[in-house]
Amino acid sequence: MCEKLEFNEKYKAFTEVLHREVQTFEQCEEDVVQALAIVADDLKLGKVKYELDAPVSKIRPHGEHRVGKLFDNQKGAYGKAKHQVFVLPDGGTMTFSVYPCEDVDYSKEEQDTQQILLKEIYIQFSRVMMQGLLRGVLLTDMATGVANPEAFMQFIGKQLATGQIHTYTVFFFNVHNFKYVNKIFPYEEGDVILRNYAGMVDKMLLDDEIVARLGGDNFVALVKNERSEIILSKLQNLRLYHRTEIKEKEFVFGATIGVGKLEDIRAPRDVMARASIAYQAARQKGSGTVAFYSTEIQNKIMEAQGIIASFLPALEAHEFVVYYQPKVDVNTNKICGAEALVRWMHEGRLIPPVQFIPQLEREGSVCRLDYYVLEETCRFIRKRLDEGKKVPCISVNFSRRHLEEDYLVKKIVNVIGKYGIDHGYIEIELTESEDFQNYEIMSEIVDGLRSEGIATSIDDFGTGYSSLNMIKKVDLNVIKIDKSFIPMETEYPGKETDMVMFVSIVDLVRKLGKKTIAEGVETKEQLRYLRQVGCDIVQGYVFDKPMPESEFEVRLEQGYKDEE
Numbered sequence: 001m002c003e004k005l006e007f008n009e010k011y012k013a014f015t016e017v018l019h020r021e022v023q024t025f026e027q028c029e030e031d032v033v034q035a036l037a038i039v040a041d042d043l044k045l046g047k048v049k050y051e052l053d054a055p056v057s058k059i060r061p062h063g064e065h066r067v068g069k070l071f072d073n074q075k076g077a078y079g080k081a082k083h084q085v086f087v088l089p090d091g092g093t094m095t096f097s098v099y100p101c102e103d104v105d106y107s108k109e110e111q112d113t114q115q116i117l118l119k120e121i122y123i124q125f126s127r128v129m130m131q132g133l134l135r136g137v138l139l140t141d142m143a144t145g146v147a148n149p150e151a152f153m154q155f156i157g158k159q160l161a162t163g164q165i166h167t168y169t170v171f172f173f174n175v176h177n178f179k180y181v182n183k184i185f186p187y188e189e190g191d192v193i194l195r196n197y198a199g200m201v202d203k204m205l206l207d208d209e210i211v212a213r214l215g216g217d218n219f220v221a222l223v224k225n226e227r228s229e230i231i232l233s234k235l236q237n238l239r240l241y242h243r244t245e246i247k248e249k250e251f252v253f254g255a256t257i258g259v260g261k262l263e264d265i266r267a268p269r270d271v272m273a274r275a276s277i278a279y280q281a282a283r284q285k286g287s288g289t290v291a292f293y294s295t296e297i298q299n300k301i302m303e304a305q306g307i308i309a310s311f312l313p314a315l316e317a318h319e320f321v322v323y324y325q326p327k328v329d330v331n332t333n334k335i336c337g338a339e340a341l342v343r344w345m346h347e348g349r350l351i352p353p354v355q356f357i358p359q360l361e362r363e364g365s366v367c368r369l370d371y372y373v374l375e376e377t378c379r380f381i382r383k384r385l386d387e388g389k390k391v392p393c394i395s396v397n398f399s400r401r402h403l404e405e406d407y408l409v410k411k412i413v414n415v416i417g418k419y420g421i422d423h424g425y426i427e428i429e430l431t432e433s434e435d436f437q438n439y440e441i442m443s444e445i446v447d448g449l450r451s452e453g454i455a456t457s458i459d460d461f462g463t464g465y466s467s468l469n470m471i472k473k474v475d476l477n478v479i480k481i482d483k484s485f486i487p488m489e490t491e492y493p494g495k496e497t498d499m500v501m502f503v504s505i506v507d508l509v510r511k512l513g514k515k516t517i518a519e520g521v522e523t524k525e526q527l528r529y530l531r532q533v534g535c536d537i538v539q540g541y542v543f544d545k546p547m548p549e550s551e552f553e554v555r556l557e558q559g560y561k562d563e564e
Helices: 004-006 009-018 025-043 108-136 149-161 176-183 185-204 224-234 267-286 295-316 357-363 366-386 399-405 407-420 438-451 467-474 495-511 523-535 550-560
Strands: 044-053 065-074 082-088 093-100 167-174 210-215 218-224 239-244 247-254 253-263 291-292 319-330 336-345 349-351 394-398 426-431 455-461 478-481 517-520 537-539
Touching: 009 108, 025 044, 025 065, 025 108, 025 185, 044 149, 065 210, 082 108, 093 108, 108 394, 149 210, 149 218, 149 267, 167 224, 167 267, 176 185, 176 247, 185 218, 185 224, 185 239, 218 224, 218 267, 224 253, 247 253, 253 267, 267 295, 295 336, 295 357, 295 366, 295 550, 319 366, 319 550, 336 366, 336 537, 336 550, 357 366, 366 399, 366 407, 366 426, 366 550, 399 438, 407 426, 407 438, 426 438, 467 495, 495 517, 495 523
Parallel strands: 253 291, 336 394, 394 426, 426 455, 455 478, 478 517, 517 537
Antiparallel strands: 044 065, 044 093, 082 093, 167 218, 167 253, 210 218, 239 247, 319 336, 319 537, 336 349
16 A cells, blocks of 8 residues: 555645645644545545644743644544654654544554654654744744844834834833842842743733843833833832742842833834833933933933043043042141042033033943043142142042952052052042942952052942941041031021931041041031031032132142132
8 A cells, every 4th residue: 555655646645735835833734634635545544633742941931732633534433543653853742643444454554654644744743843943043032032132123013014013112121130139049040030030021911012132131022002001010010939949039120111102103223212212211310210202302312322422532632621629628728638520621612520421421431531530630740749849639530330340459550650659649539339239349449449558538428328338348538428418507307317417427437537528518607517516628619619720720829718
């Protein structure tokens, strides 16, 4: 029978139908049904069923289980089934169950023929499945199991083509404080938690919605307009429980989220641009916040991007100018130091720091600017010394972004050494970190600078989350108290509390053997109060505004100055 089937017209028709080009498993199944119907009589088939059982894997995030019927002669009476099992390339099995017509006993030749045809059927199923899996792999982020950017853009293209894009809202979100996970669990467990997080977000969505991973812990999603509020709420408070043999923890994840409606979208890139602009606006508001796209926000973001694009050419052209604000001894009214501050002279206009420092801070270029200011300050000190003039210790601000930098102390020492000045002329002013874990890094930096004879101070003390822990763990020389803690001379609710807190801070810092600087001091009344409570140094408009180098030199020669 095998030779007869191999060369007859029915077998040719069988192979032609079986091997038609198809894209999906369902289409392949339909062709197998048609192909078997052609040869069923010759093979004495009563019924043929299959069962597919594939395990969970990275390429099959949910595994796969299918059962189906490929042929049935509808006579209702069948012989005993014979089972043929094939092992799938990625694990699991595909089992075919062949029931003969009633009272038929297959010969060895007939069984061999069935096996040959079933293997052909399996190969076709396997080919279609692997093509589908390959397409899935190409469109899936393998680390999390959700869509990748290419799949996301294809989805957008489909909604544009069908005129449905305006019915969607786009979300660009970063999981808030996900780095905390890796402080609780090893990195491999962090990967599992990220995958579970992505899976939970994916389960929130409908079949006609999508979430994709952009990289790291950044995601983007398209959801229906009418569901945007509920999805936004869930993303801000997603609870995930994780357990290992050693420990267990429930995480409550928020997110920094940019949200955009999608009216007037003409191209897929417009969706991503709108999402990115909204997300950047959310980041500027602060971690864990939400921002909605608007043309006004877009203009501000474009302005910020313009600043970043102009930064390096401006730095090379020495458009950044160092100003100096004196620090004055409270008891003598004499200059005892200064702070180097930067201004940007661009196209004849002086740009204040508030308009460019935050953008450079977020983008990371602020580190290069800090070194530039340090070098300009050292150059100024060298010039004064060469002229035989006195110069006080000048503090230079270093962003918290430097905590991520290798060999920071060595780089600072190299800049100072380039100008051959004593290390005591420079003080490095750090900004209080909001991250408790950074205290260890900051402490190493402070100790390293101290060993080189370079003093350190902390800026904006009191504005962070763990100020007391910071001064406990980091051995700074000077504590600069934020101006928000200085009680105003007018009466206002909470003034007594402010006074108690300020006096307590000054007293604590003094007992720790450190000096205190009050910044932002503007009035004589505030100055008198600072003298009364024992603050060491003041900095503010009550004595001096920040001034260019030439004016600062005049001020240094003056030395003493009455308060304004």
